[in-house]
Amino acid sequence: DAGVTQSPTHLIKTRGQHVTLRCSPISGHKSVSWYQQVLGQGPQFIFQYYEKEERGRGNFPDRFSARQFPNYSSELNVNALLLGDSALYLCASSWATPLSGNTIYFGEGSWLTVV
Amino acid sequence: GQQVMQIPQYQHVQEGEDFTTYCNSSTTLSNIQWYKQRPGGHPVFLIQLVKSGEVKKQKRLTFQFGEAKKNSSLHITATQTTDVGTYFCAKNTNAGKSTFGDGTTLTVKP
Numbered sequence: 001d002a003g004v005t006q007s008p009t010h011l012i013k014t015r016g017q018h019v020t021l022r023c024s025p026i027s028g029h030k031s032v033s034w035y036q037q038v039l040g041q042g043p044q045f046i047f048q049y050y051e052k053e054e055r056g057r058g059n060f061p062d063r064f065s066a067r068q069f070p071n072y073s074s075e076l077n078v079n080a081l082l083l084g085d086s087a088l089y090l091c092a093s094s095w096a097t098p099l100s101g102n103t104i105y106f107g108e109g110s111w112l113t114v115v
Numbered sequence: 116g117q118q119v120m121q122i123p124q125y126q127h128v129q130e131g132e133d134f135t136t137y138c139n140s141s142t143t144l145s146n147i148q149w150y151k152q153r154p155g156g157h158p159v160f161l162i163q164l165v166k167s168g169e170v171k172k173q174k175r176l177t178f179q180f181g182e183a184k185k186n187s188s189l190h191i192t193a194t195q196t197t198d199v200g201t202y203f204c205a206k207n208t209n210a211g212k213s214t215f216g217d218g219t220t221l222t223v224k225p
Contacts, residue, residue, distance in 0.1 A: 033213065042203050042215030043158065056212040090157060104148070106157040 002026070004093050004107035012113045013081050021076045021110045025093030029105075031055075032074040034066055035090040037109070043090055049074055050097050078112075086114045118142070119206055121216035129224050134191040136219035138204035146207055147187045149178060152218070153200040161189075196223050 005024045013019050025032050031050040035043035048056035049068035063079045072093075078085055088109045120139045128134050138147060146165045150158040162171055164180035164187060171178045177190045191198055201218040208214070 035213075035215075040217075042205070042217045043213075044215070045213050048212070056208075058212060104160045106159070109157050 004091055004105050006089075006091050006107035006110050008110055009108065010111045010113075012115060015081055015083060015114060017081050017114075018077065018079050019081060019112060021078075021089050021091075021112070022073065023076070023091030023093075023107060024073045025091075026105055029093040029095050030072055031094045031097050032068055032072065033092045033094075033104075034074070034076045035092065036060075037088040037090055039087075046076065048097070055097060081114045083114050086112060088112075118214045119204055119216040121204060121219050123219055124217065125220050125222075127222045127224065128194050130196060131193050134194050134198070134221055136189050136202050136204075136221075138187045138189075138216055140185050140206065143184050144187075144206050145184075147180060148205045148207070148213075149187075149189055150203045150205065150215075151200050152203065156200075158203060191221075194221070194223050196225055199223050 004026055007022045023032055033048040034046040036046055037043045045058035046060050046064055047066040052068045066074060066076045068074045088111055090109045091107045092104050094104045122137050126134055146163055148163045149161040151161055152158045162178050164178055167184050168182045169180040175192045179188045187204055189202055199222055201220045203215050203218045205213050205215040
């Protein structure tokens with residue numbers, strides 16, 4: 001069975017550009033969350049989607065947006081990229097919302113470098 | 116700001132020694148989760164604790180949730196080189212937001 005898949009795995013963007021990161025959850029999972037992980041720190045929560053609705057939002061600027069599609073895959077969009085947006089972006093899926101105690105599975109992540 | 120604090124930040128042990136990392140919160144937690152992230156890898160879910168005073172074991176790993184539900188610990192008995200990585204605790208709020216600590220990075224000398 002496929003795990004959580006993310007694309008692209010690595011990408012380099014220029015300041016001011018826009019980026020779209022994609023995530024496919026494990027088959028049957030309805031919840032997708034996005035995290036940003038800067039080197040040496042723990043993952044920082046960006047968004048959670050469940051049943052195609054936003055269920056949680058972290059402390060990130062409006063340049064960050066996301067959506068979940070009918071097939072439960074998700075996209076994270078970041079506009080007007082800054083150097084500080086360089087990080088590992090992780091997608092996590094679970095059958096239900098994390099609060100319900102289901103195991104959460106992270107993808108390999110997308111490494112974004114902004115130059 | 117950080118809402119779950121982990122100590123120590125780094126721990127270097129000799130293979131066979133025990134290891135403990137602690138997670139502390141200023142507020143009462145509804146639950147606490149633990150993850151392991153290998154160098155260059157992604158976080159892997161280990162366990163979730165929900166009940167006050169709960170203790171769970173996974174082979175050489177023992178997880179504990181404090182009686183006041185404000186702290187948690189992960190103890191590894193007789194570390195092996197395969198235990199190398201960063202161990203994170205995380206809490207979930209009713210809003211579905213997960214807050215991670217900054218982790219404890221464990222290195223094991225063979």
